[in-house]
Amino acid sequence: MDKLREKLDACSLPAALEAVGERWSFLILRAAFNGLRHFEEFQSALGIARNILSDRLARLVRHGIMGRAALADDRRKIEYRLTPKGEALLPTMVALRQWGERWETGVPAFPALVDRNELRPIQPVAVLAQDGRVLQLHDLHWALPGEMARDAGEAIAAE
Amino acid sequence: MDKLREKLDACSLPAALEAVGERWSFLILRAAFNGLRHFEEFQSALGIARNILSDRLARLVRHGIMGRAALADDRRKIEYRLTPKGEALLPTMVALRQWGERWETGVPAFPALVDRNELRPIQPVAVLAQDGRVLQLHDLHWALPGEMARDAGEAIAAE
DNA sequence: CGGTATCCACATGGATACTG
């Protein structure tokens, strides 16, 4: 039980949740992934209250997930865009969307996500071993520094 | 802009968020992935108020993400366990954790997630094309039913 | 256009006590 507690505390999930673990933040993010960039676009697309939208956008900017910039031609126009850190949430967003399609709505939603080059569906997002095997929960192990295989763990063990 | 609106509405993310898009639900889920199963375990591990915990557990059970069962030997002992639907959130959880490690805490957290067989680190969760290429946001396209490549789209086009 | 300011309703969270 001590060990469990230890595992929980060390996990970085709470840090991630502080940034995006809130309903509106997540929906704004999804809208951003879909290409929305302006305050009014978010507001009308999501139907969110303006004060809340303002607050959430500011929070996302503070966390470095979205960037804020005035357009060159019209200074009053502000653009919110995903930063690299924000774009790095793509696997999370896609995984959650796929889960929703599979287990909540039950059907693949359209528009579907496809590889732009091939116009073919992407793979389901999965947890993969180094050799490419798909791993389930029971295939995973929570390893302390000493427990890991040599080639992978030595950089850390050296600390 | 109409097209954007359309894209947003069809996405299954909101359905997924209704189930797990809330701070405590997510943390309870994480604890469940770490092996916690009893009310008191969750309560003391997370420091959550009992009434809120009660509410969130009930919600997760209603959504079919966790199952609830009395132990055979002691009927007063209740076990909450992840259902298959709940376990299917693994890629989402791992993706978010990895994101947090990379962009929030900056360091790989311990205990680390490893492949149980090899004791080697898992791969970063990514969005993959059919041929295995890692896809970024700009590699993706939101495809309407007609737009997809033959072998993939014909079942749907037949509707 | 992109916000603040204000007000109000309600949800959420924490603490604590009690129960089967």
Place this chain on the structure above:
DNA sequence: CAGTATCCATGTGGATACCG
């Protein structure tokens, strides 16, 4: 052990008006 009941403080969300 696994809750429910109660109370209270604060947070969140919606509506609306206003502003540079």
